[in-house]
Amino acid sequence: MKTLTAENNFGRTKQTIALADIMVDEEHSVVDVANNWAVFPRHLQVATSIASQGLKNPIIVLASADKYRFTASGGRIQFAVVNGYTHIDAIVLTEEADVRPLMVEQAQTEEQYLDPQYITRWWEQEETTEPLSADAPQSQE
Numbered sequence: 001m002k003t004l005t006a007e008n009n010f011g012r013t014k015q016t017i018a019l020a021d022i023m024v025d026e027e028h029s030v031v032d033v034a035n036n037w038a039v040f041p042r043h044l045q046v047a048t049s050i051a052s053q054g055l056k057n058p059i060i061v062l063a064s065a066d067k068y069r070f071t072a073s074g075g076r077i078q079f080a081v082v083n084g085y086t087h088i089d090a091i092v093l094t095e096e097a098d099v100r101p102l103m104v105e106q107a108q109t110e111e112q113y114l115d116p117q118y119i120t121r122w123w124e125q126e127e128t129t130e131p132l133s134a135d136a137p138q139s140q141e
Helices: 030-036 041-053 074-082 096-107
Strands: 015-018 059-064 067-070 087-093
Touching: 030 074, 041 074, 059 096, 074 087, 087 096
Parallel strands: 059 087
Antiparallel strands: 015 087, 059 067
């Protein structure tokens, strides 16, 4: 068993889980597919950070029967699979509504270990498109 251990836990309980138990769909685990995922410059930065400083944040998964559902943390998972890890520290959530707030909390720590050019404050971007009301003027195209 080769485990990738995370430094932080964000006040939650970390669990060490098998990468083969993290499912991307009903038939495939991350181990089956992570080697085929695209690699973007941000992924390379995440990999470099983990290789030099260790895993800072555990991955986030959702509990799903006797396995786990992949929700986020693709760069960290990809690093683990490509580098021969069999297990990884995770925060296992039971409610989908809890995923985004934890993702934001983890993302807010990125400037501690990632080059700023690879950090996107996606959680600060709000949709500006508002639905048209029934009495709003319609375009005449």
